[in-house]
Amino acid sequence: MDPVSGVNSVFGSVPGQSAGEVALASFVAKISAGGDIASECMALMAEDSACQVKANLQGIRVQQRAVRQARQRRMKLLKKQWAAKKKSGFWGKLGRIFSGVFSVLAGALSFFALPAFGVVGAGIAGAALSGGCGIASGAYSRKAGRAAADALQAEQYKQIAQEAQGEMLQSLQDAAEVERQMVRRITALVESETKSVLMK
Amino acid sequence: MTGNQTIQALQNGEITFAELRGITDEEMAAGVNAGRKLMNAGEHQAAAEVLAGLALYDPYRPDVWSALEALYRRERQPGPANLFSNLARVMAA
Numbered sequence: 001m002d003p004v005s006g007v008n009s010v011f012g013s014v015p016g017q018s019a020g021e022v023a024l025a026s027f028v029a030k031i032s033a034g035g036d037i038a039s040e041c042m043a044l045m046a047e048d049s050a051c052q053v054k055a056n057l058q059g060i061r062v063q064q065r066a067v068r069q070a071r072q073r074r075m076k077l078l079k080k081q082w083a084a085k086k087k088s089g090f091w092g093k094l095g096r097i098f099s100g101v102f103s104v105l106a107g108a109l110s111f112f113a114l115p116a117f118g119v120v121g122a123g124i125a126g127a128a129l130s131g132g133c134g135i136a137s138g139a140y141s142r143k144a145g146r147a148a149a150d151a152l153q154a155e156q157y158k159q160i161a162q163e164a165q166g167e168m169l170q171s172l173q174d175a176a177e178v179e180r181q182m183v184r185r186i187t188a189l190v191e192s193e194t195k196s197v198l199m200k
Numbered sequence: 201m202t203g204n205q206t207i208q209a210l211q212n213g214e215i216t217f218a219e220l221r222g223i224t225d226e227e228m229a230a231g232v233n234a235g236r237k238l239m240n241a242g243e244h245q246a247a248a249e250v251l252a253g254l255a256l257y258d259p260y261r262p263d264v265w266s267a268l269e270a271l272y273r274r275e276r277q278p279g280p281a282n283l284f285s286n287l288a289r290v291m292a293a
Binding site: 019020021023024026027030031037040041043044045046047056068071072074075076077078081085090097098100101104105175178179181182183184185186188189190 | 249290
């Protein structure tokens with residue numbers, strides 16, 4: 001792929017193509033590069049340096065604060081619309097595509113917003129630590145009781161985190177599915193247009 | 201910005217999947233045109249799938265929601281068309 005234009009050899013520009021067609025070919029090249037959005041996000045979370053989208057973070061960093069705030073406001077409005085429609089069973093009419101899009105946009109990656117996420121590890125570590133201290137100090141029954149309570153709390157945190165992680169993975173898989181469908185349709189369109197240009 | 205900060209910003213709606221993919225405004229506009237082209241050719245399912253992907257990539261573009269509105273007006277589904285029309289207005293404001 002050409003690192004400057006982002007156009008690869010399959011979807012490269014062809015003589016006779018308009019600027020719009022070249023931009024579309026470049027779009028296809030970019031969305032086809034690397035893994036799907038789910039695997040790219042998982043790689044980002046894991047701080048994987050081989051992650052394809054990591055190279056694009058430089059541009060995002062310079063984005064203006066006002067733009068971000070305006071987006072947050074708009075996203076809140078979008079979420080409100082989605083919540084109202086969700087209650088009414090509206091999404092049945094639009095099929096899984098849009099229900100998937102809105103659930104990703106409205107609840108996207110909410111796993112990280114859960115307070116439990118940050119304390120799961122601490123809870124588990126705390127339970128293990130207090131269990132160990134209890135035995136060592138000899139005040140066995142009270143501390144063992146505390147350890148059991150802590151262990152139970154840690155177990156609850158773990159369960160919440162697992163459920164949230166399941167939701168997040170589902171959300172990312174929905175996003176990846178929507179992306180795959182888009183890539184398939186646009187690729188087919190670009191290929192058929194490229195063929196017709198070449199045959200002229 | 202670290203990976204987790206990026207995911208957090210994505211979750212807050214501060215950045216978009218399109219930005220993560222490094223897609224420019226011109227490329228997004230070309231995607232919307234492709235969706236409209238499919239719609240005009242009568243390929244409504246294909247158009248819906250393309251526009252859904254674009255809405256996911258950048259929900260802040262009014263032209264994506266307007267194209268969806270047009271698609272669902274053609275499909276004679278006023279409910280979704282009105283929703284997409286509202287979203288186009290919100291994103292243009």
